[in-house]
Amino acid sequence: TLASHDEFVEKIAELKATDESFGGALDSAWLLLCGALVMFMHAGFAMLETGSCRAKNAQNVLMKNLVNVSVGTLGWWASGWAFAYGGPYDDDGALSGGFIGNGGFFGQGFIVHTPTAISALPEGATTAVALSWFFQWAFCTAGATIVSGGVAERVKSPTYAFYAFLMSSFIYPVIVAWTW
Numbered sequence: 089t090l091a092s093h094d095e096f097v098e099k100i101a102e103l104k105a106t107d108e109s110f111g112g113a114l115d116s117a118w119l120l121l122c123g124a125l126v127m128f129m130h131a132g133f134a135m136l137e138t139g140s141c142r143a144k145n146a147q148n149v150l151m152k153n154l155v156n157v158s159v160g161t162l163g164w165w166a167s168g169w170a171f172a173y174g175g176p177y178d179d180d181g182a183l184s185g186g187f188i189g190n191g192g193f194f195g196q197g198f199i200v201h202t203p204t205a206i207s208a209l210p211e212g213a214t215t216a217v218a219l220s221w222f223f224q225w226a227f228c229t230a231g232a233t234i235v236s237g238g239v240a241e242r243v244k245s246p247t248y249a250f251y252a253f254l255m256s257s258f259i260y261p262v263i264v265a266w267t268w
Contacts, residue, residue, distance in 0.1 A: 109214070111214060112213075112214025112215055115214060115215045116214075116215050116216070116219055119215065119219050119220070119222070119223045120219070120222070122223065122226075123222050123223040123225075123226040124226075126223075126226035126227055126230055127226045127229075127230075129230045129233070130153060130156075130157055130229065130230065130233055133153060133230075133233045133234070133236065133237060134149070134150055134153040136237065137149045137153070137236060137237045137240045138150055140237070140240065141240045141241050142241065145240070145241045148241075148245065149236075149240050149241075151245065152236055152240075152243075152245060152248050153233060153236060155245065155248065155249050155252060156229060156232055156233050156236055156248070156252045157229050157233075159249050159252045159253045159256070160225075160228060160229035160232050160252050160253070160255070160256035161225065161229065161256075162253065162257075163252070163253040163254070163255070163256035163257030163258075164221075164224075164225045164228050164229070164256045164257065164261075165194065165195055165221075165225075166193065166194055166257055167193055167257045167258070167261070168225075168228060168256050168257045168258070168260065168261040169192050169195075169221050169224070169225075169261070170189055170190065170191060170192040170193040170196075170261075171188040171189050171257075171258065171261035171262060171264075171265055172188075172189060172224065172260075172261035172262075172264035172265050172268070173189055173192065173220075173224070173264070173265075173268075174188075174189025174190055174191040174192040174193070175189050175190075175191055175192075176189075176190070176191070183265055187262075187265070188261065188262055188265045189261075189265055192217075195218075195221075197210075197217055198216070198217050198218045198221065224264075228256050228260050228261070228264075229256060231255070231260050232251075232252050232255040232256055232260065235251070235255070236248065
């Protein structure tokens with residue numbers, strides 16, 4: 089039997105909603121996979137740096153890489169994400185302030201509260217802000233780790249921890265805000 093026009097339009101709307109949901113799931117899976125692969129770069133950097141330094145400094149180099157990820161995560165969460173992607177944006181998608189973003193500090197906006205629900209997805213979005221945060225965090229801390237190879241055996245741990253925090257909370261995010 090042939091469907092009426094209204095039934096046909098209704099069926100098309102259902103298919104479109106299913107397609108958007110499936111696309112959002114694929115986007116999320118892809119971001120998780122790619123973020124995890126970039127995160128594994130830290131292990132590669134740690135092994136390369138440890139193999140390139142004297143045995144007496146191997147533990148220091150490994151600890152420095154762990155501190156980089158830990159402190160870098162705090163810096164990216166506290167202000168890095170906000171400076172890089174906090175907006176506001178104009179109609180062309182460019183940063184309105186022109187220098188750095190000014191919203192999203194300390195994970196603000198990761199969870200959306202509505203009168204009826206609490207959700208990780210903003211209205212009309214198919215991927216969560218926290219997932220985008222994770223993906224960009226992986227690159228931010230990897231960028232800070234690259235420098236650690238150049239300063240292996242040359243910098244004390246507290247000084248490097250300060251650098252890692254500064255790099256992930258301000259330096260890297262400002263460059264991202266200017267270029268993306």
